[in-house]
Amino acid sequence: MSGMFQIILPAAILISGAFIIYLLTRLLRLSNKAEAILTLVVLSITLSLLIYGYINIPNLIDRPDGVFGTSEPGGIIYSPNAIGVFILIVAVVIGIMVTLYSGEYLSRDPRYLLYYPLILLLIAGLMGMFISKNLFNLFLLTEFVTVTASALIAFRFYQEIAIKAGFKYLIMSSLGTMMMLLGIYFVFRSTGEMHLDKVLASPDNFTRIGAASFLLGFSLKAGVVPLHTWVPDVYGHAPSAISGLLAGVISKSMLFIMPPICLRLGMSRMELGGYLMIFACFNMLIGSTRMLKQPLLRRFLSFSSISQTGYLMFALGIGFYYDLEQAFSAALFLFLIIAVMKSLAFLSAGIYEYYSGSQNIDQLSGIGTFIPLPALFFGISLAGLAGIPLLAGFIGKWLVFSAAFASGDLFAIICLIVFLISSVISLGGYLPVLVKQYQPSSTSQFSRHQSVKEMIISKWMLVPVGVLTLLVVIMGLYPSPMINVVNFIVRWMMI
């Protein structure tokens, strides 16, 4: 074993933390809130390590021995990844919010014991996917993420629908990982190597097939149309907090793991960029049109999530197709704000569901006058997703626009037109939902003539949701620091 232990230190802390927390809670019979606090401690330690890693990125990456493990055949190898550090910081921050939120959200659930360790393992798996340099190892870690995620999705196993959702995710995601396995077969057959950097030296047609398989596998996990069918069912029926984490961070980060692998396996930047841009258009259109008239709140958010995957792919696609650094910055910034806004939307939708027992938009209409604060937060998340000025979404939109125009090419402009159409259609989706919060319909639980029992929202839920809202507003009003971070990270995106 050689190299730097600190590369895998955060993941090691997460994994050991998961076991220790499980054992402690089991042995000491801790309550849900106590377990949440323990999880928060582990996540905070990880976050500080990651931030330390972020500061040290230049030293870490330029060191010749900056790897962990061995590159001999059959050995595993990890190397630091700047983009990974950035995305994991986002993931851990969202994870912290989700954990805090679950302190109340899971309090009616008898099986909370497993929940927090699973969240930690999920994040650890994601971390491993970023730093892994060995294809087989990558495959294992992807499976690891899939299994933990489906356990979390089906967490409320006493609900039939949750089991269905978890099962659907498991089957679909396994299909994706199978594709990856197929890709590994082709790569290994041709090169006899699993190590990504060594494969890079000799790409041929077999490795290109491998690249295509990986592309498909990751596309499935990211929810790229037409492989998006699992998205609405899963996000619609998983626990809200988990939907927030998955939709906001985990599935979108697949789009950042995929490019370096595909490029190393011999796919050209133009091919990758073109693929991303064309399918981005489908994602944007399908997501925004299917979003209209959805009766269920979280299903509605799931379809909007599909269109955001499209926006992200669009920005990334421009970056690869035209070799445009600006587009990569836009993509990273977009990832950051979508993570914040999307998890905010799911978490506040979860508050509605938790206190009213319904996620039907019509039945929930008029809820805004009864719980004004969560309604405000939810409203800000929707307005942010819609790209209303002074909120984070608008800055993202501006950056993507600038990137598309900076390319100055017809292809990008055509995709941009699709982007515009999709953003107008989705406005038609966001606005009515936003307004219905304040206008009770006849079928509403919150119409005037019905007596509504008073709802006092727990601080455990209000605080994380409030913090996320604040982030959406701050990043809209004063995006400079975040743009600096993104511009600092982006040079490792250009690989």
Place this chain on the structure above:
Amino acid sequence: MRFYEVLLPGITVFPIIGVVVLLIWGKAKKSQAAVIGIISEGLALIITLILLVPLRRNGVVLFTMPWIPNMSISFTLSLNWLSLVFLLTEILVTLTAMIYSLGEETGEKMSSYYYALLLLFSLGMSGTTLAEDVFVFYIFWELMLLASVLLILIWGHGKTRDKVALKYFIITHLGSLMVLVCLITLYVNIGSANISVWMDQAQALSSNTQIFLILFFIIGFSVKMAIFPLHIWLPDAHTVAPMPVTIILAAAMLSMGTYGILRFPFALFSLENIQSFAIWMMIAGLLSEVYGALMALAENDIKRIIAYSSVSQMGYILFGLGTLTSRGMQGAIMHVVYHAIVKALLFMVVGIVIDVTGERQVQKISGLARRYPWLSVCAAIGVLGISGMPPLGIFNSEWMIFAGGFDSGISTVLTVLTLIGSLLTVVYGLRFFGIVFIGEIKPKQLPEKTPRSLLIPTMAVTVFLIIEGLFPGPLLSWAIKGLANIFGGTL
């Protein structure tokens, strides 16, 4: 930084303070909320008037503050003669609407939010006129839209209000997006978001890009101006909105499109490239004028009659801009102001008519002149005003627009057609007045008097209209200086 430069953002800051106070004091009574709203808007007006001093001395007042340095965006505001005209119009209209609101029922519930949104609406417009940085411009531009949508949505009349608000939002937002596309194209190509930098460098862009941008800018802003056939949001939005909001929409917000056209395509690009759009702008103006007038003639809902008249009047403005002559454009700018006064007056009259009769259909109302002589005097002056009767303002501006049309030498036929088309205005104006105010009194049960709280502001506006028409001097000189601001001396 000098005293005046620090004063300039006050025009936007005082309304914001007002909004914050109103939001904190959520349960304020209507009169209390109104006082806060009027004071903060009044302070903005006073600052604007104070700034006339340095404006006269320097020709421009500039305030700048760094905002997002790594996107080269700064919070820059500037007041010049062109923005002054639009700013004053907008602030005065908002103040009128706020005072008028006191007399009628709008905003009885959730008063403080109502006035807060009126302030935000006005803030959006004043920010749009003052912004020197396009990022700031677009933010204010969208704020204006959002505030008005919420006003219609919450305080609008009728069950269809959410559909109407959505339609209004989506259609005008499409226009905004076209503008945004242009703004970002320029931002990327020039590498700055500052409009004065653009004015120096935009002409260096390739001719094709310029033509594409001019087209998109003009169409995008025409949506806001409700030029035929992009007007489809206007009649419904005006009908459903509560009367004070309708006044602001028609009298102030529509003209923001005019400001946009002057500020962006006209100020940035070379005249040769704009020239190729001149005739199309004139044709669109003519169509809009005639179509709006015909629809106003065909409508039976009195609020819709006046709403369609806006489509028609915006046609004159676009026609004036399209002439590309100094006289035509001066006329267009003056028309913005006169139209604002007349349209505010007419809507105020209609508001009183609806208030006393409880009816909106022309067939059910007649003979109000006998019962309400003062109201009918105001209405008569309003109708004469919009028909272009001297010495009321619109006569002056129409005169200049037509003169510009003949000057331009583009198409005399079009100008003559527009001139003839303006007769339709007289027809629908007189029809409105004739049916509503002359004849037998209908409906039978009418209150003795019009509410004084509504009539007094209406009469004040009437007097203001007459004064403005008699003394067009200052306005004309501002319009001339405003055009000099954007064209230099090239026109």
